[in-house]
Amino acid sequence: MTERDEYERVFESVRAWVEPDADEQARLTEAAAALLERTGEAIADLGVEADTILVGSTARGTWISGDRDIDVFVRFPESLAREELERFGLQIGATVLPDGQKEYAEHPYTKGDYDGFSVDLVPCYAVPTAADIKSAVDRTPFHTEYLDDHLTDDLAGEVRLAKQFLKGIGSYGSDLRTEGFSGYLTELLILEYGSLLAFLEAAADWKPPVKFDPENHGQRSFTDPLVVIDPTDPRRNVAAAVSPANVARLQHHARAFLVAPSETMFIPATPDPLNTDQVRMAIDRRGTIPIAVRFETPDIVEDQLYPQLRKSIEGMASELDRRGFDVLRTATFAAETAVLFAELEVASRPAIERHEGPPVHVREHATGFYEKYADDPDAFGPFIDGDRYVVERDREFTTARAFLESEALFDVALGATIQRQVEKEYEVLAGSDVADLAGEFGAQLAHYFSPKP
């Protein structure tokens, strides 16, 4: 048994770097207050009806020292037309953050810097309850209000520890690349369990599906491995974005921490990037046939890019499997270029492939099949196996490279934007040539070739 004070010693040490000090808190409070004031003035100048609210972790006092994000929401009346809301929102944004940029989520908002902080200024509707929202952002103020009512300072400290733990294991963030735990989800889980230690002790024993319903809404059922019904909106699972792998990852690291608590677990691992020689050695050692399709990364946001990369590699892998090249593992990488990477078990297939015809007793089909191949000089057979005709005919592609370099690649179910990009230009790397990827993706390859939970 690990003693409680061993855990406490680790937590104490992590608190030292995740808790903002008085100075940092004061600077944030000041900047937030100034932003709210400037926003109020901009609203008044514009002569529109609206109020302002500070949301997110800085509003809730659960931000981690060093985070520089301030989220200001501007709430307009429900009666306002959507186009008006977007126009007013951007006008206020331009006034408050003169150097800001227009960004797009469900509707446009403004992103800019203020006094060293990164500020999002987001227009939304003032709806009576979270169940009445017109767009996803309308829900956010309710989350802040709910947590304002429930989160004590002690719990806020535990939230910080929990967020840092999830960051350390790579499971923090509900973006579609990470598919992990959002800040709000982490806050609700700490509300549920009371402390990070209690959360980890419970998670170590979870038997998914795991369900929480803090406000006992109990209206809908969900099929996700982790279900936390939003206390402000019964129809929503706050954990819907969490992948099964991230639930498993949390369970793994929770157990590891309980056995041997260490503050290093709160720090994301960054393996040394591999160089080309090291990639070649890894391939040699494994005896696999790696293959990569590489193209210029399309200019879309990460929340679009990563799901499309995943869809594309799944489509490509399933077609490589179907064609007999037996995919061992896949990955996708993206920076300047993007890569669909697959490690194959089979280097090549024979010149011929088995092609089963109909049972001989299905006379019309069977005769059609027999006549199609009987005089084909490139086919072996037809012959009879069991009750069927079988022929051995030429295979379309004997290597994965030949397939990927052909137009047949475009018949694979790739993500739509990826498809357009690949149709413009792409290159195929095969075998030890994939080592060239180390220049741009050495860190990702290090992760790939030394996989960890």
Next chain:
Amino acid sequence: MTERDEYERVFESVRAWVEPDADEQARLTEAAAALLERTGEAIADLGVEADTILVGSTARGTWISGDRDIDVFVRFPESLAREELERFGLQIGATVLPDGQKEYAEHPYTKGDYDGFSVDLVPCYAVPTAADIKSAVDRTPFHTEYLDDHLTDDLAGEVRLAKQFLKGIGSYGSDLRTEGFSGYLTELLILEYGSLLAFLEAAADWKPPVKFDPENHGQRSFTDPLVVIDPTDPRRNVAAAVSPANVARLQHHARAFLVAPSETMFIPATPDPLNTDQVRMAIDRRGTIPIAVRFETPDIVEDQLYPQLRKSIEGMASELDRRGFDVLRTATFAAETAVLFAELEVASRPAIERHEGPPVHVREHATGFYEKYADDPDAFGPFIDGDRYVVERDREFTTARAFLESEALFDVALGATIQRQVEKEYEVLAGSDVADLAGEFGAQLAHYFSPKP
């Protein structure tokens, strides 16, 4: 439409060589009569109670010109002990066929030459009906009696044509190598249809399972593709030995004959044997990886050898598949040596293989799995895929040759006698080395590399 007289022209031409002429008939009749007389005398000399009966195709007038087989059965009373029956049977055999040899089926009988004919002298029990038999041979006299009552001379002629057709397509013989149509089954099918042409017209349209019950016994149901209830024994499917492939083969050739009747279809195809260069060229063209396990043919009868070879190659192929070498097609050959032959699609697999662990949430198993591999320097992982641990660990055999040359071959479900033989000594041929088999199995390899229905 093919005219009836085109078929008749072909049948007429085949009749010319399958119908024994008057001279051949006379010689057979004479030899059979003499044998029955000698057998009667031997019975009398021995002072036992028994009678004799001529059975088989020579008795029924359905033999094909050139066949030299005469089957004489000696029927003893049911009260006689089995050992006595066997002893008396062999004593009579020794008297009638002084140069004969003892052979074994369900019980011993005598095989010998008489006046240029090959004679089987078989003891059996005189049971009241075929349903009362004590061993399979007791049934045979009933078949002869049934056909004596039903088979006209015209039908006997059609039986000869049908047998020769089945010989031509390689489907004649109920031995366990051929798994085809026995003489008795052919006779019953001709009784059913009235002529070879009607039989072929019907077979071309068969939708297996096809069932006949000439005497409307209707007692039992069978799962074979072709079911012909023995008119003399309701419990028996005369076509039980016919494989699905031979049913399909008959259907294929029946259709081919109806479209383009030709007497060449009545002659078994004998492709020219391949030499080693030709085998090498075939392998090159196909791009496959052939592999063979070769050993001295065990000294057992064909009806034991071929089923055991089939069981062995099935066991070997299923293990090759399981280990990722993807079997395209298999064959077995037997002469002085016997060969388990498999043509593979995959030359080698990587040094590592994927090994899935339990779902992470199954805490005890999952932790056991993780700890087993976490410190294994040869393993990649464990990592998390979906909700499971996965590890990439060293693969036992990266080539089929390495597997077949190892003791692991003996864990395959081989036939018992084959297993003992292989454990004594065997060699593995792989890739172009299998061309060495052409010396002993050139004809079989010709058939293998030019497969026909």
